[in-house]
Amino acid sequence: EEEEEATLRELRIFLREICAKLARNRTFYIFTKPVDEEEVPDYREIIKEPMDLESMMTKIDKHEYECAQDFLHDIDLICTNALEYNPDRNPEDKVIRHRACTLRDTAYAYIKAEMDTDFEEKCRGIRDNR
Numbered sequence: 140e141e142e143e144e145a146t147l148r149e150l151r152i153f154l155r156e157i158c159a160k161l162a163r164n165r166t167f168y169i170f171t172k173p174v175d176e177e178e179v180p181d182y183r184e185i186i187k188e189p190m191d192l193e194s195m196m197t198k199i200d201k202h203e204y205e206c207a208q209d210f211l212h213d214i215d216l217i218c219t220n221a222l223e224y225n226p227d228r229n230p231e232d233k234v235i236r237h238r239a240c241t242l243r244d245t246a247y248a249y250i251k252a253e254m255d256t257d258f259e260e261k262c263r264g265i266r267d268n269r
């Protein structure tokens with residue numbers, strides 16, 4: 140009903156701010172766009188559910204997140220995809236893995252610092268009753 144729509148609108152505004160702040164951080168530049176098939180031809184043979192910050196911004200606008208937990212699930216996906224595709228001990232893989240773990244930890248820290256737990260509970264209630 141209308142109050143629920145107002146709550147979800149507020150959630151989308153909050154998630155856009157978090158997503159934009161992450162995308163502005165140059166450490167996370169490689170996570171801002173889908174992995175390019177021409178640059179990384181075998182990527183989609185190994186990673187079945189690609190995810191990136193631009194795609195997440197689009198998902199916000201399409202009302203595909205009903206609580207912060209759902210948003211963080213896609214952040215976790217960006218991170219696990221990077222860990223799975225870049226598992227080796229060489230310096231390049233280690234840098235990508237470190238950046239992926241930093242993205243995950245930074246996103247969780249922003250949400251915890253800036254999101255009211257009662258608000259998230261209200262959003263979870265809406266999600267679970269739909």
Ligand SMILES: Cc1noc(C)c1-c1cc(NS(=O)(=O)c2ccccc2)cc(C(=O)O)c1
Nearest residue numbers: 168169170171172173174175178179221224
């Ligand atoms: C992400 C990701 N996951 O696996 C790998 C491997 C990467 C990844 C992909 C790319 N090249 S890309 O064209 O797909 C791209 C460029 C700019 C933003 C987003 C993607 C470059 C690098 C890099 O370290 O420079 C890493």
